[in-house]
Structures are given as structure tokens and as C-alpha cells.
Amino acid sequence: MKPLTLLCAAGLGLMTSVPALATEIPVPDVSDTAPPAALQDLTINSQHVTTDSVRRVDLDGPIYEVRLRNGDTFYSDAQGRHMVVGSLYDNGPNGLINVTEQHDRQDRLDQLDAIPEEGTVDYPAQGEEIGRITVFTDTTCPYCQRLHQDIEQLTAAGIAVRYVPFPRAGTHSSAATQLAQVLCSQSPTDAMTRAFHGEPLKPTPVKSCITAVDDGFALGQRFGVQGTPSIVLSNGEMGEGYVPAQQLIQAIKGAK
Secondary structure: OOOEEEEEOOOOEEEEEEOOOOOOOOOOOOOOOOOOHHHHOEEEOOEEEOOOOOOOOOOOOOOEEEEOOOOOEEEEOOOOOOEEEOOOEEEEOOEEEEHHHHHHHHHHHHHHHOOOHHHOEEEOOOOOOOEEEEEEEOOOOHHHHHHHOOHHHHHHOOEEEEEEEOOOOOOOOHHHHHHHHHHHOOOHHHHHHHHHOOOOOOOOOOHHHHHHHHHHHHHHHHHOOOOOOEEEOOOOOEEEOOOOHHHHHHHHHHHO
């Protein structure tokens, strides 16, 4: 049996693992009532499933979705007594819908919209814009460099590309300094391209640019970014790693 993840109230983070059958966690004495008919005759994604057992747990509504500042999400009763960690699904007539992921996507878009213009490097679409992507990037990352080689192909296809600085080695790394130099350059787009090509950048970053890199790194951490490039589509869907231009263009069209 997998351990049950508990919430640390003081640190507001998911941390300690305790066996689900630990003796200090009481099992509620719930009356033995017949399970609801819908759970005895259950259909998921238009397929009938056979249940082995259905047992009532001591979790009464309303149930609340709680999001922590570190990006963790869980579901709780109104008293904060009983909590469920994981994704919530809507088992509707059109199949399972991951409600948690839908909320995650909208939350990403809202936070990305809040980034000030000077905190990103933007390559506008050529002609009519058909979609846009936001990329957490590091100029020292080989796959980020490879993605940037496709920038002309992407913008020519009507894709706007927005770079958010995310130095993989942290905010005190040489990559962080270089990203701050990019943001402080007279032409950030040209400076970003030069940086991806390994060319030195002369301007010394000012405090506001260093802060922008720190903010980009913190936002990526909240999103769960573990590697670069991490790409967020216009519908909030997020993926990690290099994707060839044509495949990415099709994904962006599908996200519309």
C-alpha cells in the first residue's frame, strides 16, 4: 500500500509520509448502509465497471479545492479535518474530465498574464497570430537553444513566442546573470538570440532585471518546472522538453 501524504499545517507544504494504516489515524465508525445505486452500477468513459466494494468515508460536503502558494492542490471539508490529495474528475456523459487540470491550466494563464512586459522576451507572430506559447527558458540549455533555432519558423506560422527566464542552476548562477543582461539590453530579442549562440553580452543588468529573473524562476517553481524548455500553450496546457516546430505548431492549433 502506498503511504498517505499528510499536510504540514505550519509549513503549508506536502511533506511527511505516514503509512495509511498507522494506529494514530482512527478509522471512523460509519454505519453500515447500502451504497448509492449509482456506485453499484457505475459507468466510466461509456464503459461499465464492476466494483469490488463501496464504503462510505467520513467526508461530508461541501468540499473545497485548496491551492497553496507552492503549487500544491488538495481537497478538504469545511473544517480542514479530512483532506484528499490528487486530481478531481467529473464523470459526465462525455467521459471523464480532469477538473483539477482544468483549474491548473486557468491558474497558469492567470499568473502568466500578470507578468510585467519587461519580465519577458517576446517574439511576435508574423502576420495574423494563430496562437502563442510561453516558454520557460535558459540560454545555457541545449534543448532551449535548439528550440530557438525554430523561432523564425514558429513566428512565420503565426505563433507568438514569449520567453520567461528560468535559470536551471538557480538565481545566483551565470545563466541567471546572462538572462538579466538579456532583459536589460536595448533589444532583448536580439540579445536573447546572441546569448543562445554563445555570444557575450556587454550591458550590466540593473536591479529590476535581476528581480525579473528571480520572479521568473519562482513562477516556474510554482508551476513545477523541473527542466527547460517548459512550454505553456494558449489553453494553459504545459509540457516539458524540446518539440519539433511542425509538431509544436499542430499542438498550438489544437489548443485553440
